[in-house]
Amino acid sequence: MTAARRQMHLAAHFPGVNSTTVWADPRSRSQIDFSSFEHLARTAERGLFDFFFLAEGLRLREHKGLIHDLDVVGRPESITVLNALAAVTDRLGLAATVNTTFNEPYELARRLASLDHLSGGRAAWNVVTSSDAFTGENFRRGGYLDRADRYTRAAEFVRTARGLWDSWTPDGTPRRFAHHGRHFTVEGEFTVPRSPQGHPVVIQAGDSDEGREFAASTADVVFSRHTTPEAARAFYADVKARLARHGRTRDELTVMPGVSVVIGDTDAEAQEKAAEIRRQQVSPQNAILALELVWGRDLSSYDPDGPLPAVDPDPDADPDSGIVRGRVRIADPLAVAAKWRALSEAKGLSIRQTVIETAGRQSFIGTPAGVAAALDAYVRTEAADGFILVPHLTPGGLDDFVDRVVPLLQERGAFRTGYTGTTLRSHLGLAEPVWED
Structure with missing residues (x-):
């Protein structure tokens, strides 16, 4: 008997404030207007995607x-936007990124449970952490959390939230809840x-050893x-190999890399x-910004069309008060600089050309048939269970993919031809958590 063909999962990421989005393109629209969120979400649902993902x-x-210029348009709060999208979509999952530190x-737990009720069971939470004092300045406690405690707090946070969600019985009876831990003490009744x-x-995106272990022990989806x-x-x-020691099976965690097409x-x-998109994404300004993020120095006097700096990155640059603040820090800037220099020298590349070659290159490039075959091969060879698409245009960046690639995936038997359930868990093939008295 032939084994059932593996079908992929697809999700859509709303482009954020980063150089992936090409704001200069005349087709680019507002990042704030609800019409932009609605267009991308409706397109994802038309393409039968599992969920819509907000950073x-x-x-x-x-x-x-x-x-930074790319940020001046602002950042709406994700659960608020998703509550509004619940009213204009029927099956699409709605995933909010929310920080466990702040x-x-x-x-x-109350806000996410409310979204789940309003959407008929389509809510998701992308769990992220922070030890960033710069971000913490916006909050009462500041950057108080030691970096080593990020995942211990996150794990306790998720356990506490799940305990709150389980404090009502399936037949609608509330029970008192009490949690006493290192980071949280919560007592009372959930509303x-x-x-x-x-x-x-629950979605998670950490790639460190701690992050992978957290995903294996806790997450339903890993980005x-x-x-x-x-x-x-x-x-x-x-x-997948880490799941067994947490009493979980391989099917209980869905691996979905973020990709562009x-x-x-x-x-x-x-x-x-693709080459033109990369030139638009890496403007001269963005090229120097990317360079300063690695070097930790003011490099505004350098020509983006000239060679890389001869000076090494500053190993003592303070990430909380440096040239660029609020971006993910570079773990080993000296190693990154050495890699960039080797590439630049081998190919005779300028600063801008080097950044184009190294930063956020498109994942799948080709004809619709070629892209469909490549995505299918990733899933068949266990490189992924599916993909989170990150378009370069807001809000129409998924239109071509849904119109031209999704039908070919369906013809190959690699993707669903209709939703078979109403909840996000049903889309992902995840069982509903077992309630225990």
Whole structure:
């Protein structure tokens, strides 16, 4: 008997304030207007995607003490937006990124449970952490959390939230709840009955050893950054292998790398479009910004069309008060600089060309048929269970993919031809959490 064909999962990420989004394109629209969120969400639902994914921004990033130009449009609060989208979608999952460092379990569990009820069981929570004092300045407690405690607090936060969600019986009876832990003490009664899918789906995106272990022990979906076949398969195998020691099976965690797609009528046309998108994403300004993020120095006097700096990165640069603030820190800037120099020297690249070559390259480029085959191969060879698409345009960046690639995936038997359930857990093939008395 032939084994059932593996079908992929698809999700859509609303582009945030970063150089992935090409704001200069005349087709680009507002990042604030509800119509932009609605267009992308409706497109994702038309394409039968599992969920729509919003990032979080708790502080506007700064460059040399000024708010970075790409951030001046602002960052709406994600659960508020998703509550509105629940009214204009029927099946699409709604995933909010919410930080465990600057929130409290009771309040957040209540907001997520409310979204799950309003949407009929389509809520998800992307769990993120922070030890960033710069972001913490926006909050009463500041940057108080030691970096080593990020995941211990996050794990206790998720356990507490799940305990609150379980404090109502399936037949609608509330029970008193009490949690006493290192980070939280919560006692009382939860105000929201058990949600339509039991618990909102939990997503996680950390790639460190701690992050992978947290995903294996806690998450339903892991958002991976690995998009080359070898790295993706290694990450997939590593995370899936960790599940058994937490009493979980391989099917209980869905691995979905974030990817970008560029399609054309021919491979040559797709490559040309991809190259132009990369030139738009990495403007001269963005090239110097990317360089300063690695070097930790003011490099504004350098020509983006000139060579890389001869000076090494500053190993003592303070990430909380440096040239660029509010971005993810570079773990080993000296190693990154050495890699960039080797590439630049080998290919004769300028600063801007080097950044184009190294930063956020498109994952899948080709004809619709070629892209469909490549995505299918990733899933069949266990490099991923599916993909979170990150378009370069807001809000129409998914239109071509849904119109031209999704039908080919369906023809291959690699993707659903209709929703078979109403909740996000049903889309992902996840069982509802078992309620225990």
